[in-house]
Amino acid sequence: MPDLGLGASGLVLAGLGRLAGALDPSASVLVTDAELRRLYGSELPPCPLVEVPRGEAAKDLAVLEGLYAELARLGLDRGGTIAAVGGGSVSDLAGFAAATWLRGVDFCVAPTTLLAMVDAALGGKNGIDFGGRKNLVGTFRMPRLVLCDVGLLPSLPDLEFASGMAEAIKHGVIEGGEHFEFLESECRSRASLDRPRLERLVGLSQALKLGIVARDPRESGERRLLNLGHTIGHAVESATGLPHGHAVAAGLASAFRLAGRRGGGRRAAAGAERVSSLLGSWGLPASLEEARLAALSRNAPSETLSELPAFRAAVAAALVSDKKRSAGEIRFALPRAVGEVLVEAIPLAELEAFVKEAP
Numbered sequence: 001m002p003d004l005g006l007g008a009s010g011l012v013l014a015g016l017g018r019l020a021g022a023l024d025p026s027a028s029v030l031v032t033d034a035e036l037r038r039l040y041g042s043e044l045p046p047c048p049l050v051e052v053p054r055g056e057a058a059k060d061l062a063v064l065e066g067l068y069a070e071l072a073r074l075g076l077d078r079g080g081t082i083a084a085v086g087g088g089s090v091s092d093l094a095g096f097a098a099a100t101w102l103r104g105v106d107f108c109v110a111p112t113t114l115l116a117m118v119d120a121a122l123g124g125k126n127g128i129d130f131g132g133r134k135n136l137v138g139t140f141r142m143p144r145l146v147l148c149d150v151g152l153l154p155s156l157p158d159l160e161f162a163s164g165m166a167e168a169i170k171h172g173v174i175e176g177g178e179h180f181e182f183l184e185s186e187c188r189s190r191a192s193l194d195r196p197r198l199e200r201l202v203g204l205s206q207a208l209k210l211g212i213v214a215r216d217p218r219e220s221g222e223r224r225l226l227n228l229g230h231t232i233g234h235a236v237e238s239a240t241g242l243p244h245g246h247a248v249a250a251g252l253a254s255a256f257r258l259a260g261r262r263g264g265g266r267r268a269a270a271g272a273e274r275v276s277s278l279l280g281s282w283g284l285p286a287s288l289e290e291a292r293l294a295a296l297s298r299n300a301p302s303e304t305l306s307e308l309p310a311f312r313a314a315v316a317a318a319l320v321s322d323k324k325r326s327a328g329e330i331r332f333a334l335p336r337a338v339g340e341v342l343v344e345a346i347p348l349a350e351l352e353a354f355v356k357e358a359p
């Protein structure tokens with residue numbers, strides 16, 4: 001494992017029981033949601049616990065305000081610790097609170113979703129949504145400890161598990177080689193993922209992400225590769241409300257098609273085919289149209305979702321507010337092939353035109 005930049009404890013593969021040894025109950029606050037408290041509350045140390053809404057609804061200014069109020073009521077001081085027990089929504093919120101409370105207190109995280117184990121709990125990025133835009137307010141706060149236990153995953157619903165697979169597939173595309181081949185050959189369904197395979201899947205993602213983060217913690221270069229699938233993915237998420245990874249899946253497949261149009265030729269086309277096939281095995285959308293249909297099956301029909309052109313226009317409009325935009329261009333992680341991703345500045349107008357007509 002590379003130098004993780006996580007401090008003395010770093011990433012530990014152990015169950016929730018290990019939290020007790022890492023936290024002083026008189027100076028720590030746990031943050032989790034009601035479902036996780038119901039499932040795993042008995043395994044948590046006897047610290048004060050703040051419950052936040054489930055899923056993306058946790059990443060909200062009013063929820064953050066409520067969390068600050070609880071930290072004030074509990075008197076969490078500068079020597080205290082905030083520990084997130086949950087998926088990426090809980091850790092994004094709690095990490096932001098840890099980075100800002102009293103100008104920063106200690107932070108630990110026990111990820112409970114596949115997505116958080118392979119991605120969100122690692123690397124120190126945190127934040128909340130604002131004005132309907134993803135992660136608009138946030139900062140970096142490396143956790144002192146990431147406590148990872150794949151034994152928490154059997155209770156995770158299939159939809160959420162597949163969401164994590166999208167980020168794992170993204171990592172496989174960035175690294176290529178045996179990493180992607182392992183995903184293709186041994187990770188096609190949940191039933192195929194016995195514990196050793198699941199641990200390998202999570203370990204491959206963690207090694208890739210933590211290696212990149214150690215080399216570029218503040219995202220000034222290489223770390224931008226990890227945004228693969230996220231430029232269009234975040235726009236799809238805003239327009240559909242699909243779980244994060246499902247929107248990223250559509251963004252990832254679209255990015256391959258864009259690479260094809262920008263001279264990627266046969267290699268980009270072959271990559272697009274392999275990735276779409278793998279995404280399809282997990283029921284993940286591999287195009288904007290599949291994302292629209294997936295959202296339609298989950299949400300009430302709306303003007304945005306009912307017709308493809310209106311949906312494409314909504315995704316294009318959401319792209320305009322991308323954080324990575326600067327001077328009319330977006331730094332876009334473009335997959336030329338599996339194992340070959342480059343970051344290129346692409347004019348916003350080109351991206352808008354692409355999502356309005358992409359297959």
Ligand SMILES: NC(=O)c1ccc[n+]([C@@H]2O[C@H](COP(=O)([O-])OP(=O)(O)OC[C@H]3O[C@@H](n4cnc5c(N)ncnc54)[C@H](O)[C@@H]3O)[C@@H](O)[C@H]2O)c1
Nearest residue numbers: 035054055056087088089112113115116120125155156244
């Ligand atoms: N900070 C980062 O680097 C980073 C990276 C990727 C994604 N994210 C963010 O992560 C968020 C998505 O997080 P997520 O996919 O982990 O899901 P989530 O945190 O939104 O949780 C989804 C649902 O799963 C439930 N759940 C969690 N663990 C469970 C378990 N073990 N058993 C049963 N139910 C469980 C939760 O109660 C919730 O209802 C998005 O907001 C995304 O932007 C952040």
